Amino acid sequence: MxxxxxxxxxxxxxxxxxxxxxxxxxxxxxxxxxxxxxxxxxxxxxxLKYALTYREFDVGNVVMVTGGRNRGRVGVIKNREKHKGSFETIHIQDSAGHEFASRLGNVFTLGKGTKPWASLPKGKGIKLTIIEEARKRLSTQQAA
CATH class of the missing domain: 3.10.290.10 (RNA-binding S4 domain)
Incomplete structure (x- = not known):
């Protein structure tokens, strides 16, 4: 193939x-x-003339992680690191204030500035811890 x-x-x-x-x-x-x-x-x-530019990984743009352990998270680019002979790393901060890093190949730009051009998934791309997920699930069960 x-x-x-x-x-x-x-x-x-x-x-x-x-x-x-x-x-x-x-x-x-x-x-x-x-x-x-x-x-x-x-x-x-x-x-449709969308996605004409290939490199929009400027600091301050909204991105979504499409691969790796942080898959599905959405945030704003804070820093971009280039390492010779290795992967480029992008440091991202989500709307909850948590910072994480991912490879350049695992990141997809959603829009310029802090406003995304596409609709965000449920939860706005914020990854909850296991305890936070359990509390949220418990509160929805008690409300129903």
Whole structure:
């Protein structure tokens, strides 16, 4: 199974330009044939003109962690560390004031400044401790 797709080998109905780089986004077809697929990134980037810039990890932007132990947490970037020969680390602070760090590859920018451009998940991306979750569950059971 190949993980890359050359731009010239991409289906013509995607309407990609030849000089846009060497590779095209490879679709994950699921139950459909690969020639009938259309990658979501083509719709978002080429048709709707969203996500045109690739690096928006500026200090003060809202981000969501999409991988690692902090998956699902939302916060504001406080610091960005670059280490030679290693991963870039981003330090994030959530709305509850807790600070945590994650790799650059595990972080997804939600918007510029402190206002997110997308709707946040239930709980606004704040990770509760086990004790806080138990207290919250107990209070909802007693209220019902």
């Amino acid at each position: 190949k993980k890359h797709l050359k731009r010239l080998n991409a289906p013509k109905h995607w309407m990609l330009d030849k000089l846009g780089g060497a590779f095209a986004p490879k679709p994950s077809s699921g139950p459909h044939k690969s020639r009938e697929c259309l990658p979501l990134v083509l719709i978002i980037r080429n048709r």
